[in-house]
Amino acid sequence: MKFFTVIPSKAKRSRGIPLKSPAVVPRDPSTSLGMTRGTALAFFFCIIFAITSSAFAQSDAQFTKANQEFAQGHFKEAISGYEALIRSGQWSANVFYDLGNAYFRTGDFGRAILNYERALALEQHHPEATANLQIARDEAHALEIQPSTLERYLQFASLNQYSIAAATAFWLAIFAMFALIFKQRRSARAIAVSICCLLVLVVAVYAIFTLERGSKGQALAVVTGKDVQARLATADTANSVLALPAGSEIKVLSTRGDWIYAALPNNLRGWIPAKNAERVRL
Amino acid sequence: MSSEVETSREFIRGLCRGFESLASRTSSAALQPRLRSEQRCEVALNMLQRIFITVFAVVAAVQFARADPPSVTAVLSNSQTVVGATLELQIKVTGPGDAQPPEEISVDGLEIHATGQSRQFEIHNFSTNSSVTYNYTILPLRPGRFTIPPQTVRAGGKLLRTPELILNVADAPGSSAGTRQSRGRQSQSVSAGDLFFAELIVPKKVAYVGEIVPVQIRMGFDPRVRPRLIEPPEITGQGFTAQKLQESGQTSETINGRPYDVVAYKTAIAAARAGKFEVGPVKAKAQVIVPRARSAPRSRGRSPFDLFDLDDPFSDPFFSNPFAQMGERREVDINSQPVALEVKPLPPNAPPSFSGAIGNFAMTTDAKPKSVQVGDPITVTSTISGRGNFDRVNAPAIEDERGWHKYPPSSKFKQDDEVGISGTKTFETVLSPNEKKQALPVLAFSYFDPAKEQYVTLRSESIAITVQGGAPATQNVAASQPASPSPAKAVAPQRTEKPQDILYQLTDRPAMAETFAPLYTRPVFWTVQLVPLLGLIGFAGWKIRRAKIDNREARRFAALQHETSELMHKLRRNAGSPQEYYAEASRVVRLKTALASGSGGIDPNVVDAETAADTFKLDTDSRDQLRRLFEQSDEWQYSGAHNGPATISPESRREVLELIKNLR
Numbered sequence: 001m002k003f004f005t006v007i008p009s010k011a012k013r014s015r016g017i018p019l020k021s022p023a024v025v026p027r028d029p030s031t032s033l034g035m036t037r038g039t040a041l042a043f044f045f046c047i048i049f050a051i052t053s054s055a056f057a058q059s060d061a062q063f064t065k066a067n068q069e070f071a072q073g074h075f076k077e078a079i080s081g082y083e084a085l086i087r088s089g090q091w092s093a094n095v096f097y098d099l100g101n102a103y104f105r106t107g108d109f110g111r112a113i114l115n116y117e118r119a120l121a122l123e124q125h126h127p128e129a130t131a132n133l134q135i136a137r138d139e140a141h142a143l144e145i146q147p148s149t150l151e152r153y154l155q156f157a158s159l160n161q162y163s164i165a166a167a168t169a170f171w172l173a174i175f176a177m178f179a180l181i182f183k184q185r186r187s188a189r190a191i192a193v194s195i196c197c198l199l200v201l202v203v204a205v206y207a208i209f210t211l212e213r214g215s216k217g218q219a220l221a222v223v224t225g226k227d228v229q230a231r232l233a234t235a236d237t238a239n240s241v242l243a244l245p246a247g248s249e250i251k252v253l254s255t256r257g258d259w260i261y262a263a264l265p266n267n268l269r270g271w272i273p274a275k276n277a278e279r280v281r282l
Numbered sequence: 283m284s285s286e287v288e289t290s291r292e293f294i295r296g297l298c299r300g301f302e303s304l305a306s307r308t309s310s311a312a313l314q315p316r317l318r319s320e321q322r323c324e325v326a327l328n329m330l331q332r333i334f335i336t337v338f339a340v341v342a343a344v345q346f347a348r349a350d351p352p353s354v355t356a357v358l359s360n361s362q363t364v365v366g367a368t369l370e371l372q373i374k375v376t377g378p379g380d381a382q383p384p385e386e387i388s389v390d391g392l393e394i395h396a397t398g399q400s401r402q403f404e405i406h407n408f409s410t411n412s413s414v415t416y417n418y419t420i421l422p423l424r425p426g427r428f429t430i431p432p433q434t435v436r437a438g439g440k441l442l443r444t445p446e447l448i449l450n451v452a453d454a455p456g457s458s459a460g461t462r463q464s465r466g467r468q469s470q471s472v473s474a475g476d477l478f479f480a481e482l483i484v485p486k487k488v489a490y491v492g493e494i495v496p497v498q499i500r501m502g503f504d505p506r507v508r509p510r511l512i513e514p515p516e517i518t519g520q521g522f523t524a525q526k527l528q529e530s531g532q533t534s535e536t537i538n539g540r541p542y543d544v545v546a547y548k549t550a551i552a553a554a555r556a557g558k559f560e561v562g563p564v565k566a567k568a569q570v571i572v573p574r575a576r577s578a579p580r581s582r583g584r585s586p587f588d589l590f591d592l593d594d595p596f597s598d599p600f601f602s603n604p605f606a607q608m609g610e611r612r613e614v615d616i617n618s619q620p621v622a623l624e625v626k627p628l629p630p631n632a633p634p635s636f637s638g639a640i641g642n643f644a645m646t647t648d649a650k651p652k653s654v655q656v657g658d659p660i661t662v663t664s665t666i667s668g669r670g671n672f673d674r675v676n677a678p679a680i681e682d683e684r685g686w687h688k689y690p691p692s693s694k695f696k697q698d699d700e701v702g703i704s705g706t707k708t709f710e711t712v713l714s715p716n717e718k719k720q721a722l723p724v725l726a727f728s729y730f731d732p733a734k735e736q737y738v739t740l741r742s743e744s745i746a747i748t749v750q751g752g753a754p755a756t757q758n759v760a761a762s763q764p765a766s767p768s769p770a771k772a773v774a775p776q777r778t779e780k781p782q783d784i785l786y787q788l789t790d791r792p793a794m795a796e797t798f799a800p801l802y803t804r805p806v807f808w809t810v811q812l813v814p815l816l817g818l819i820g821f822a823g824w825k826i827r828r829a830k831i832d833n834r835e836a837r838r839f840a841a842l843q844h845e846t847s848e849l850m851h852k853l854r855r856n857a858g859s860p861q862e863y864y865a866e867a868s869r870v871v872r873l874k875t876a877l878a879s880g881s882g883g884i885d886p887n888v889v890d891a892e893t894a895a896d897t898f899k900l901d902t903d904s905r906d907q908l909r910r911l912f913e914q915s916d917e918w919q920y921s922g923a924h925n926g927p928a929t930i931s932p933e934s935r936r937e938v939l940e941l942i943k944n945l946r
Contacts, residue, residue: 092795094789163801166802229690
């Protein structure tokens with residue numbers, strides 16, 4: 001079954017010439033309401049854009065309101081505003097940074113440090129978050145997990161940069177190897193490119209693995225409770241391993257019920273109540 | 283070492299002899315002089331000896347270098363006793379090398395005699411640890427408080443000093459040394475004439491709440507009952523906590539003329555509340571071999587153990603001939619008598635730094651580093667050693683925390699005896715100065731001394747430090763006031779420098795929300811990888827197609843060349859008619875043109891004279907010749923008759939062949 005519709009050709013429509021020989025084109029059976037496929041797509045994108053714009057405008061207003069509350073010294077209201085924004089998934093380094101500032105003003109250094117860390121997890125080079133994080137740590141006397149020397153060197157690039165480097169090196173190596181296979185004569189340049197790209201790939205993958213498991217990796221958490229004691233066992237009466245001031249960094253190793261087994265600063269390990277720490281990465 | 287070397291020498295010598303005898307049986311080497319063989323053996327022996335000595339020296343040097351420096355501790359088996367009751371003093375020297383213990387310890391009112399020494403070796407992870415324990419017995423001659431002064435022990439080339447020990451001796455009127463009841467212990471034995479007994483020894487009658495009281499349990503068995511302990515001894519009773527029992531040794535003793543194998547256990551108890559308690563009885567369960575029950579009147583002879591014709595169960599024939607009749611293994615309960623203990627409450631008005639420690643302690647303090655910047659950490663190490671309830675010994679309190687930030691301390695306990703009554707507890711507290719300081723704050727540790735019956739507060743000596751940077755120390759009012767008796771913790775640390783302020787708010791926000799997920803975990807990353815993947819597939823397809831095309835072209839080339847060479851061969855043979863000859867000649871020209879066109883891929887069937895001439899860039903004469911050749915070929919092929927002669931002259935053939943040869 002075939003549907004037909006008569007529409008004027010573009011040129012004639014634009015010139016306003018009356019129709020003499022109408023162009024007959026088959027109508028796409030998938031479109032209804034008499035729209036062509038192009039029109040339907042344009043309509044669809046318009047709707048998506050409108051919804052997105054509306055959502056962004058709404059969250060923008062929320063962000064502005066939270067900033068105003070902060071400026072007026074209403075830090076608790078500002079915190080509520082920023083957290084609502086974060087709950088709706090509108091994550092950005094600046095939102096976490098501003099939320100950290102609000103917590104800092106209320107004296108909750110643990111959560112301030114947590115949110116500065118989150119801002120830095122989203123944007124590795126965020127100078128304001130770096131500066132305020134240092135101030136908050138000094139105030140809270142928070143303990144940090146010291147990265148290994150290798151990890152410190154690998155931190156010159158971010159995880160995403162390593163991912164892009166790994167993907168690029170992988171494809172370059174694959175293309176160079178294909179060229180080697182199909183070429184009748186072995187090219188030294190192609191071999192060198194393949195080896196270099198494979199080396200870059202290995203280094204990038206190793207860097208990703210090391211950073212993900214390292215001190216700033218996916219297991220990084222921050223102590224948000226006050227006077228938290230890391231203990232030898234999952235009991236409040238167990239012997240204390242280390243007292244963790246608010247804002248101290250820990251690395252979550254495993255979770256058992258309401259307790260977290262974590263790697264602590266000073267190369268110690270211990271159990272802390274799960275409610276007293278939050279992971280940096282959401 | 284020399285004996286080992288000698289053993290090795292003998293071994294090598296034996297090997298040499300073995301080889302020599304073997305050689306004598308298998309070859310003419312048997313004729314060689316025996317002296318030569320001996321010399322070779324001697325050389326091998328000397329070499330082995332040198333290697334052995336070198337290895338031993340290196341290992342010894344490494345072990346010596348790895349070993350910890352020597353240390354010495356001294357501990358009394360009891361800090362309180364009564365006149366006439368002996369107790370034990372142990373001086374333990376840990377570390378490499380020999381030690382020279384004090385030959386004589388003289389304290390007025392105490393008789394102290396050396397009774398022997400024991401040596402222990404431990405190997406942990408390739409590092410050896412040796413210690414020597416020198417034992418002394420002490421017999422108090424009169425009541426009082428005795429101080430055993432620090433003793434000098436030479437170990438590992440160093441002079442070490444033992445800690446000072448305090449011994450309180452109470453009067454025990456009417457007691458005499460030598461009997462079990464007279465040793466100043468509250469002990470009760472259960473049917474001492476029986477095959478087994480248990481006794482509970484509590485050296486004190488009066489203690490304070492929380493005070494650690496050492497307790498000894500002794501269980502004796504007649505050697506012939508071959509006991510097997512099913513349930514270890516347990517101190518029953520309420521109102522006190524007991525530590526884990528530690529077996530302290532086995533001895534053979536004769537009690538009331540009977541031999542016993544005595545197993546001793548040590549533990550410590552601490553009363554939880556004041557009042558009068560009964561400690562014990564000690565209960566245990568064991569399997570012992572007892573004679574079978576006698577059903578008939580006694581008709582046997584007297585046992586050699588039954589000297590006085592008492593009813594000694596071991597006068598049963600079973601014990602004189604175990605195979606005569608079977609004995610009976612029976613499970614028995616072993617109980618001791620309880621011991622009374624009066625527990626007094628601690629006196630009121632405990633000092634602020636008192637955390638429940640009861641005993642006799644000493645404190646030393648050190649700090650590292652001593653030169654820091656404001657805010658830098660200083661590790662203060664406080665060592666509390668002595669005798670008492672170390673589980674209640676907490677870190678010394680800082681008397682004045684102003685200007686300091688204190689981190690929670692860590693602690694480490696090293697016990698000097700089996701039950702942990704005496705030892706050393708080390709605390710490491712990190713302090714961070716908030717301002718310039720000249721000395722560390724005073725640390726205070728309080729405990730209750732049950733001998734003196736009063737609280738004692740130990741204070742650390744002032745440790746000078748240098749703190750640089752930051753704001754200068756301010757003379758605040760609080761600091762100039764006399765020290766407050768209230769605890770230092772009650773005083774909130776006063777901040778003297780203005781805290782650094784945080785940076786401003788940021789009001790801009792990216793249009794797209796960001797995510798914490800690393801790039802490689804996002805779907806878009808893997809979707810993007812489809813682009814190079816498709817490119818790769820396209821590249822591979824193109825390359826394969828190119829290879830196929832190249833292959834087809836090569837085959838076509840080969841066919842054309844083959845045809846050309848065959849036609850040339852025919853033309854040279856001059857075998858055909860003029861019609862065939864010109865047709866083949868023109869065909870060769872077409873083929874050569876097609877071959878010369880290379881990858882242009884000209885079909886030989888469509889090549890004419892002009893195309894061939896252009897391809898080979900011929901001059902005018904050659905071009906005319908080529909035209910004539912094609913015309914003649916066409917003429918012969920399509921007219922059916924030729925205007926010229928019916929045969930081709932040799933000159934014409936030569937011309938044609940030369941023309942074709944020149945097409946390059």
